[in-house]
Amino acid sequence: MQNYQLTAPCHFGLEAVCKREIYDLGYEITKVEDGRVTFAADAEGICRANIFLRTAERVLLEVGRFRATTFDELFEGIKALPWENYIPKDGKFWVTKATSIKSKLFSPSDIQSIVKKAMVERMKREYDLTWFPEDGASYPVRIFLMKDEVTVTIDTTGESLHKRGYRKMTSKAPITETLAAALIMLTPWHADRILVDPFCGSGTFPIEAAMMAANIAPGLNREFISEEWTNLIPKQLWYDVIEEANDMVHTDIKVDIQGYDIDADVVKAARENAKRAGVDHLIHFQQRAVADMHHPKKYGFIISNPPYGERLEEKENLPELYRQIGEMYRGLDAWSMYLITSYEQAQQYIGRKADKNRKIYNGMLKTYFYQFLGPKPPKRRNNEESH
Template sequence: MDLFELITPCHFGLEAMMKREITDLGYDITAVEDGKVTFAGDAEAIAYANIFLRTTERVLLKVGEFKATTFDELFEKTKALPWERFIPQHGKFWVAKANSVKSKLFSPSDIQSIMKKAMVERLKEKYKVDWFPEDQESYPVRVSILKDRVTVCLDTTGVSLHKRGYRQNTTKAPITETLAAALLMLTPWKGDRILVDPFCGSGTFCIEAAMMAANMAPGMHRSFLAESWKHLIPEKCWKDAREDAEDRVDLSVKTNIQGYDLDEEAVRFARENAKLAGVDHLIHFQQRSVAELSHPGKYGFIVTNPPYGERLEEKKDLPALYETLGGRTFGKLGTWSLYVITAYEDAERYMGRKATKNRKIYNGMMKTYFYQYPGPKPPKKKKEQEEM
């Protein structure tokens, strides 16, 4: 099979998680940049990346890269790309998204229009036609320009990968599935450890954790745009990847994952979403306030996305809420670890302790902080000690 350059965008600050996932799948990383990781892979890799990767929004197939500072240059260099290798004569093609940072070409609509014209001219010459019906498979193009460097890709995913298919019900300000998975991967939590989210909302942290514990690939029950690109990716690639994903699942795994929320409707939504994901038996959801959080177990994890006052009237409640989370609950749990993502600037102050680590993460355009309070490591199990 031919090798492609594949690009996986991710949240700024979480590139290391993306890199680890790709390496674990067995592919070679070729570049790590702000907000994206590039790797080499064949047609099968496109299927595997879409089905197995937890932390990327989509899988992009790189068509080409070049420098352009004028629209004439953009047109000619776009036209020079081998579009006929990817887009058949009846394919529907358009520039779905263009973004430009620190570049002379900065108008997304002009970039999109000029590049579409260049693609048409190239394909007219190659297919010896004057008109394209564009009545079959879709080939959306995504373009990013950074410091006059143009990267041109085809989107193999379609609907963003954070849409696993299970979250039919949401509460206000939900965390995305891809971000929740990446943050869980940033912690030392493993499937056999206790995990509690006292502000579980629609259940995303708990559901992503349960899917990880059960080794359930996040994309195994959804479809992807490139499944119709049979001239590029044989149907067998998707079939084999899905069968591999099914073979890896272990729904008999024992877990201790709990989600609490004061909002009765949120708890109901979380249960329904977990059922749709097929992991409802691995999670215990309950209507309960953060002040009531207690657990008899040791060395557990609190991983959560508390309210941060999206509306002005909510801000007055935040000091007491964060004091409760950091002092009255976490403070009593001794051996536990606490991981909090929030946009609330005074979180550390009211939790009453400075985080061991504090990572800045952009959740869309919103600047958030991931406060990390790792607890002590549990003692090694007897069997592990005997094997050493």
């Protein structure tokens, strides 16, 4: 089976998490750039990456790379690529996105228009056609220019991978599913440890954690644009990978995952989302203020996305809110706390400096992932571990 170069875009600052996921799937990493991990895989790898990757935004199939500093060079570079190997004569193709960073060619609309023209020229020659019906499967093209190097890809995913299909209802300022999964993976949390999100909103952190605990592949209940690419990916491969994913699910596990929010409507929405994800029986959701949160057990985890105060009227409440977070945390015995927030004075009002602090871009917003580390639980005896 033919091998391809596939690229998984991910959040800036979380490339290492995405890289580990791809490596764990069994694929060879060929390049890591800012917000992108490239790896080698076959057609089955396209299916597996889309269905199993929790932290990637999409899976892109690389058609080629070349340098271009003029629109003529761009046109000739695109025309030289073997488009007929990827897009059939009835394929629907368009340039869905062009991104340019530190490059001489910087107008996305001009880049998109020239790329499409060059693709048509190439395919006219190869297919001996003067007109393309474009009534078959869709092949959306994405172009990236970085320091005048052009990377040409076709998107195998369609709707971004953060759209797992479970989140119909969202709270204000929700965190994406892919970012939530990546942040959980940055912590040492495992399914046998308590996890609480005191600002659960639409439930993304608890739901992603429960899906990990139950080994539910994030792409199991959605569709991908490349499912229609029968010229490149036999339908049977999709069925095989879905069967592989279904065989790995174990929803009868025992976990202690909790989500709280002060807004009753938001808690109700979170329950609905968890139900759609198939993990509502694994999460306890409750309306509760952060000041009222307590837990009798030790060695738990708080992983949360507290309010940032992006609106002016909310900013006034932030010092008191983060003071309450600090008090709540001090009342817990030997817990660890992980918070993502853009609030610069978070540590000051929590009343403790984070043990680790990681800068992460949430879209265009610079945020910090503050990590307050509690002690590790004592090692269990061997018979308990085997149990």
